[in-house]
Amino acid sequence: MTSTSIRRAIVPGIAALALALSACGAANEQSGAADAGGELSGTLAGGGASTQQAAMGAWAVGFQGTHPDVTIEYDPIGSGGGRENFISGAFPYAGSDAYLSDNEGELSAATERCSGDVPIQVPSYISPIAVAYNLPGVDELHLSPQALAGIMAGTITEWDDQAIAADNEGVDLPAERINAVHRSDESGTTENFTDYLTTVAPDEWDAGVVETWPTEYGGEGAKGTSGVVQTVANSEFSVGYADASQTADLGKALIGVGDDFVEPSAEAAAKILEASPEAENASDTAVIYDLDFATEEAGTYPIVLTSYLMACQTYDDAADGELVKAFMEYVVSDEGQDQAAAEAGSAPLSDTIQEQALAIIESIG
Template sequence: MNVTPIRRALVPGVAALALLLSACGGDAEGDSGDGGDAADLANLSGEVAGGGASSQEAAQLAWIAGFTTVAPEATVTYDPVGSGGGRESFISGAFAFAGSDSYLTDEEGELTSATERCGGEAPIQIPNYISPIAIIHNVEGVDDLNLSPEALAGIFAGKITKWDDPAIAATNEGVSLPSAAIDAVHRSDESGTTENFTDYLDAVAATQWDAGVVETWPEEYGGQGAQGTSGVVDAVTSGTNSIGYADASQAGDLAVANIGVGEEFVAPTPDAAAKILEVSPPAEGASDTALIFDLDHTTAEAGTYPIVLTSYLIACQTYSGDEAAAGELAKGYLSYIVSAEGQQFGADEAGSAPLSDELSSQVQDVVEGITVE
C-alpha cells in the first residue's frame, strides 16, 4: 500500500513552519483558539492511521511533516486509497479518520454505517481541502486551451473524438488544433474526484453527459482508465493528444484548460476555486457537526472556477475504550490541519485554497468538540 508516514523526509518549508510556530509563542493553532497549543500536541505519542482521497495526498504529506515539528513522538499515516476506500476503512474501524472528496450520504447506507461505527453519533464531516479539479491536457502544439462546458462534457462522454472538432475550435480561435483522436483519461477506481467532476458535467451539460453523478466511470463512455490521481496524471503525461481531470495541485508541468463561466474562461487557480463556496448552499443533512455543501457549478460569478473538489475529513465525535489513544491523536492531528497555520501550509506546499476565516472558525469548533473518554 502507498502509505504516507509521518517520519518521511520533510517537505520544503517545514523548517520555516517550525520557526513560525515558535515565533507565535508555541501556539500550534495560532491565535484562533481552535483546540490546543504546541505544548498539548508535544505530549502526544503513539500511532494513528487514516486514509482516503488521493487528491489530498500532497497536502497530507505536508500536514504530516508539519505536525512532526510539534508532535515528534506521534506517528500519523495516511493511505491514499481513494475516497470510497477511505470511507469503507473508516466504517470498518481500520482508520481513525478518513479523507473523502464527497460527504457521507445514505444512498448506499454509508452514513448510517458510519454512525453505528461511531457509537450511535453521526460522524463529524468538515471541509479541510479545497482545490480546483484541473482539466489537464497534453495536446501537440497547444498550450492554451479554452473549453466550454458542452465541449468538455462531449469529450468525456465520447461524443467529441477529434481535437479539431468545431465545438472545440469555436472557443480557440487562432489555435492550431491537431486533426487527431482525443485520448480521454478517467479514473478507473471509485473516486470522489470523479464524483465531483461528473456532478459538474451533470449540472452544466446534461444533454451531452447523461450518466448522471457517479463515483465509478461508466464503461459505455470509453476512454482510458487509470488508478488514482497519480495514475491519471501519468497517463496524460505519457499519452499523445491526451486529456484528463485531476486535482490541480498534482498537475505538475501539464497544461490546464480554462473553463467557460458566463462570458469568460477561468483558469483553475486556488483563489478562483475558493470563491465557489461563497455562492454555494449547505447540503441537505448539513448540521453543526456536518459542514457540507452542494457546490453551485452553474454559477456565472466572474472569476469563479466551477469544477472544484471540496474534500472532507470524517471522524467520530467521541472516541473511547480501545480507540481512545488513536482518537486523541486523531483530534490533535485534525486540529493542526484546520488551524490557520496548517491551512496556509497546505496552500503553500500543495496548492490548495485555505478555508475562509468564517468557515475556518466553524471547522475548528467542530474539531475542538471531539471528546476522548
C-alpha cells in the same frame, strides 16, 4: 450526492503511502498516546481520497514539527475506500471528496461505527479539479462546458472538432484522436466532476452523477489521481481530470463560465463556496456543501472539490481520539491551511468555515 454501497472493508496496505516521519523508532509504532509529560506520541494511520495526497504530505511534515514523536500515515486508496475503512473501524479518520449521506446507508453505518453518535465531517481544503491536457504546441486551451462533456462522453473524438475550435480561434489544433483519461477506481473526484457535467451539460453528459466511471463512454482508465496525471503526461493528445495541485507541468484548460474562460487557480476555486448552499444534511457536526457548479460569477472556477475529513465524536481508545483531534485541529488551523496552500496549491478555508470546523473538532473527546 451519490454514495458508494457498503462493502466488507479490507485494511489496505498502508505502506502504499507511509508518511513515516517518526523520530522515535519502535516506541512510536503503538497507537497514538500521550506520555507522562503530556506530549503526543504514536502512529495515526488513515487514508482515503487520493486528491489529498499532496496536502497530507505537507500536513504530516508540519504536524511533526510540533509533535516529533507522532507518525502520520495516509493511504491514498480513493474516497470510497476511505469511507469504507472508516465505517469498518479500520481507520480512525478518513479523507473523502464526497461527504457521507444515507443514499446507500453510509451515514447510518458510520453513526453505528461511532457508537451511535453521528460522525464529524469538516472541510480540509478546497481545490480546483483541473482539466489537464498533453497537446504539443497548444499553450492555452479553452473548453466550453458542452465541449468538455462531449469529450468525456466520447462524442467529440478529434482535437480539431468544430466544438473545440470555435472557442480557440488562432490555435493550431491537431487533427488527432482525443485520448480521454478517467479514474478507474471509485472516486470522489469523479463524483464532483460528473456532478459538474450533469449540471452544466446534461444533453452531452447523460450518465448522471457517479463515483465509478461508466465504461460505455470509453476512454482510458487510470487508478488514482497520480495514475490519471501520469497517463496524460505519458500520452500525447490526452486529456483528463485531476486535482490541480498534482498536475505539475501539464497544460490546464480554461473552462467557460458565462462569457469568460477561467483558469483553475486556488483563488478562483475558493469563490464557489460563496455561492453554494449547505447540504441538506449539514448540522452542528457536519460542515458540508452542495457546490453550485452552474455559477456564472465572474472569476469563479466551476469544477471544484471540497475535500473532507471525517472522524468520530468519541473513541473507545482514548489515545486514538487524542491523535485524531490534534491532527485535525492542525489541518484546519491557519498554519495547516497555509502549509497546504504553499505545498499543495489548495485554497485555504474561509475564516467562517475555519471557525465552524475548529469548534466541531474541539468537541472530540
